[in-house]
Amino acid sequence: MRLCFLVEEQYRYDGMPVDVIRQLASWGHRVDVLRPGSSLIRLSETVRAGDHDAWVLKTVSGGPGLTLLEAAASVGLTTVNDARSIRGVRDKALAAVTAESRGLPVPRTWAAARAVDFAELPASAFPLVVKPADGSSGRAVRLVEDPGQLLTPADGITTDADSPGGMLIAQPYVPNSGVDLKVYCVDGELYATERRSPLHPDRPARERQVPLTAEVAAIATEVGSAYGLDLYGVDIVFGPDGPVVVDVNDFPSFRQVPDAVARVAWAILRLASTGPEAPARPLPGPPALIPAPAPAAGGHA
Numbered sequence: 436m437r438l439c440f441l442v443e444e445q446y447r448y449d450g451m452p453v454d455v456i457r458q459l460a461s462w463g464h465r466v467d468v469l470r471p472g473s474s475l476i477r478l479s480e481t482v483r484a485g486d487h488d489a490w491v492l493k494t495v496s497g498g499p500g501l502t503l504l505e506a507a508a509s510v511g512l513t514t515v516n517d518a519r520s521i522r523g524v525r526d527k528a529l530a531a532v533t534a535e536s537r538g539l540p541v542p543r544t545w546a547a548a549r550a551v552d553f554a555e556l557p558a559s560a561f562p563l564v565v566k567p568a569d570g571s572s573g574r575a576v577r578l579v580e581d582p583g584q585l586l587t588p589a590d591g592i593t594t595d596a597d598s599p600g601g602m603l604i605a606q607p608y609v610p611n612s613g614v615d616l617k618v619y620c621v622d623g624e625l626y627a628t629e630r631r632s633p634l635h636p637d638r639p640a641r642e643r644q645v646p647l648t649a650e651v652a653a654i655a656t657e658v659g660s661a662y663g664l665d666l667y668g669v670d671i672v673f674g675p676d677g678p679v680v681v682d683v684n685d686f687p688s689f690r691q692v693p694d695a696v697a698r699v700a701w702a703i704l705r706l707a708s709t710g711p712e713a714p715a716r717p718l719p720g721p722p723a724l725i726p727a728p729a730p731a732a733g734g735h736a
């Protein structure tokens with residue numbers, strides 16, 4: 436197959452996606468890599484070249500990659516994940532409304548352009564978690580104990596510098612043990628990894644794969660269908676009333692997922708061959724978790 440990966444600077448040397456790209460190449464597929472954060476993009480030529488079976492996005496929220504992926508989708512190219520679905524989770528304000536309307540367990544969410552506006556919320560909403568609507572990797576996520584912290588710029592919570600021109604969201608802090616459950620979905624399979632919450636840097640840093648409960652699996656599956664994502668991660672914290680979804684990510688790190696590189700590479704091939712615009716082209720055989728012959732897909736490699 437012929438694939439085009441959009442990779443931003445932040446992930447230039449990351450195993451996810453660099454090793455996935457290597458894996459695909461070792462299976463005989465052609466993978467072109469575009470770095471939208473560090474190169475001149477000849478828009479029409481790039482998108483309309485049109486000889487890729489699918490475009491794959493591994494970029495930061497708010498970065499330039501998503502626009503290019505949407506451009507590819509707009510001329511009918513297959514994208515992994517679906518470009519509209521990515522937009523739906525990368526804006527956390529939009530994502531919160533979708534989740535709530537689907538009955539997913541999510542914290543109540545407010546939005547504002549200035550952190551100071553959250554000071555109007557009732558005292559019962561505090562402590563609050565304030566985060567940029569287009570944030571990722573824990574960037575600028577803050578715990579705000581009381582409205583006073585929003586009114587005094589000295590403590591660094593006025594977030595003009597964190598989200599210039601962008602929206603912020605605020606949610607009540609869900610009391611939890613300080614350990615997140617990261618649930619990853621790849622090729623229809625779910626995996627769960629425990630990881631320390633960035634709001635609890637005092638907790639031990641141990642990170643490990645853990646079994647999924649049926650309740651969490653059902654939530655993670657519903658997240659995939661609510662947003663229309665194929666390759667995704669869900670951040671869950673366990674509060675007094677059970678699991679709560681605090682974040683959804685397209686193309687996450689898949690850390691601790693066994694054979695993550697081969698699984699993700701395989702999932703991309705499968706999605707690329709069955710994209711919305713493309714007729715389904717069957718891939719032979721079960722998922723190959725070690726370097727294996729390229730699945731025959733339309734006779735080109």
Ligand SMILES: Nc1ncnc2c1ncn2[C@@H]1O[C@H](COP(=O)(O)OP(=O)(O)O)[C@@H](O)[C@H]1O
Binds near residue numbers: 576607608672
């Ligand atoms: N409402 C919340 N209650 C408790 N913890 C939260 C809440 N929102 C976020 N967190 C914690 O902050 C972390 C980062 O927030 P998240 O929404 O995942 O943003 P990012 O996109 O930066 O990963 C989460 O993994 C979780 O540990």
Ligand SMILES: [Mg+2]
Binds near residue numbers: 572573670682683
């Ligand atoms: Mg997160």
